[in-house]
Amino acid sequence: MTLSAANAGAFNALFSPSAIAVVGASATSVSGGNRFIRHLKAFGYGGSIFPIHPSANEIEGMPAFPSVSATPALIDYAYVAVAAQQIPALLRSFAGRVRIAQVMSSGFSESSGGHELERELVHAAQEAKVRVIGPNCLGVYSPRARVTFTERTTDEPGSVGVVCQSGGLGVDIIRRGQNLGLRFSGLVTVGNCADVRPHELLEYFLESSETKVIGLYLEGAGDGRHLFEALRAAKGKKPVVILKGGRTGQGRRAAASHTGALAGSDNGWKALAAQTGAVLVDELDAFLDALLAFQCLQPRSTAARRAVLFGNGGGASVLGTDALARANFDVAPFEPGVAAKLQALKLPAGSSVLNPIDLPAGALQQDEGKAAETIFDAISDDGGTDVLVMHVNMTVVLSFRHVDMLGNLMNAVLRVKARNRSGMHVVLVLRSDGDPDIEGPKREYRDRAVAAGLPVFDELSTAANALACVRHFEIFRERIAQTGPI
């Protein structure tokens, strides 16, 4: 399965529309359509906006049109938020005038008695030859095109493409994600997926040159087979992270065999992850962390295994070692050559240069944290390390106010990353106590690090889990490289 030319055209219109029609904006009050127009204006959308209204001449200070056939330009994307009953007739009126429509309205298959209306919607869309996203969703976010369906979204474009079956969770993904440093090539909420199915958008993001990693939030049943086939055909072309709601539901009829009784809905998703290299996560934070790891890190051709932990705080190092080991990384002592090199550095007293490397803040501050770079260079030159995790207890490090120890550590790790030829993954864990005077600098350091391609996590365990997601993908690519086409 690959992206058809028709779908490519429709989805390009969705993510970079030149002309948008808004059906369902009010001339007298503030409805979803009005808010969308306001968001577009505030976000600096540069294309044409055509409010559609049966009687009004003006909406949100813009000329309104009675139908899409009256607009001076063809419509790339129609935002539709009118009563469910009106939708089929409206879609028929889009024939030849609209490339893709997104129906926000609810009252379809998600509510009792709405199935028939949803079938009518699909039928009308097919008749009019208009692809339809939704119904029962919130909109699309495309920072490159300055299109957004919600407020306070960053206009900085990025490489993460997301298909989200829940509107509200879509807002969470953008807002919480952007605060972690995620930057999106696009996010589309897809609701009931009556016409356009998630795998079609997946195929679009797989082809899109702006998209490096793809996230899918899915719920309900029905599209597993299509996703499996699309992912299988992609052969690990791009990392895909899947958050699937409702995996704990058994949802199976009385089974007549042992196998039938053992097969819950979760088995299929786990199998899909094993067979396609897609990463399956259980909750929203893990989803965002995995996307961040893939946004920043370049998957290795041989799966990452050997990890070095560097930071201040003995307890954190011990727990971090456990977390990495649980995620199947090897936190082993250095080879004699590297060990001797590190010993020869004559690091400040109190340091331990075994792996994990524990440099107490007191020891670090003696040369303002610059020892870190020397250590990182020795590790990087050796080439035996696949993952370098630097963790910083910010409370302690920032208490040394006379030196910019954290700044030096950051510079060191960024320089190592920039010079790094062995493809070593470098990640940063900024551990905060939650005080506002720590959270402020943490935010600044986080932004700086992520902008430089260094993923930042709040804890060692979350870093370990995100790295395990990257490794799952690497193992899959390694496997298909060995066994040939699957």
Add this chain to the structure above:
Amino acid sequence: MSAELKAAVRIARTSGASALDEPAGKKLLASYGIRVPASHVAKSAAEIPSALSTLKPPYVLKVVSPEVIHKSDFGAVKVGLKSLAEVERALAEIEATLDAKGIGERSWLIEEMASPGLEVVVGGVVDPEFGPMIMTGLGGVFVEVMKDVSFRICPITRSDAAEMLSELRGAPLLQGARGRAPISTDALIDILVKMGGEKGLLTESADEIVEIDINPIIVTAEGATAVDARFILQHSVEG
């Protein structure tokens, strides 16, 4: 869909059965290249002597009846029978049980008993979301109590099959843990691919057969033999 598969399904449907009987199921497995024990079907006790003439002891005797779903619950499987006399005695015992339960319709499957080995389960199910899926696990407590199984979406490749086995918690037993001889994982991978591969039984039969249990498959260092198999037809689990 293979001719054997079509024929087996047609015969079962004509008789109103919800599942293939064991001889039909095994014939189907054999037609996909999966080894099953040498066997003979006898309509009555009178046919047993001639059935045994082509088989090597020890024997296994099983009743074949649409009214008996879980044969072991009825004591309707007798293993390790060494002679005609033992087979006839076993048959009489089963007949008495069936008569007591008022089960009339029956015939007999007499098989060569597979040599001992590691018991493995291979199953198939048509998942509402993913279509045909294949499962494997080690027999007995591993599958039944610990639910130590692994699933894949069909069609699978050999490397998928190898991965299914390696992700079982009991995988070391395949390599001969606890003093056992290692078994032929290749033979097991062959069966998984013959069932769940591109032209596998499960992949080809998904329209007709919704659930399959091959339980157990007995695997030795030399190969793997499917000793029991159940095939549940499509409409029988609906509604």
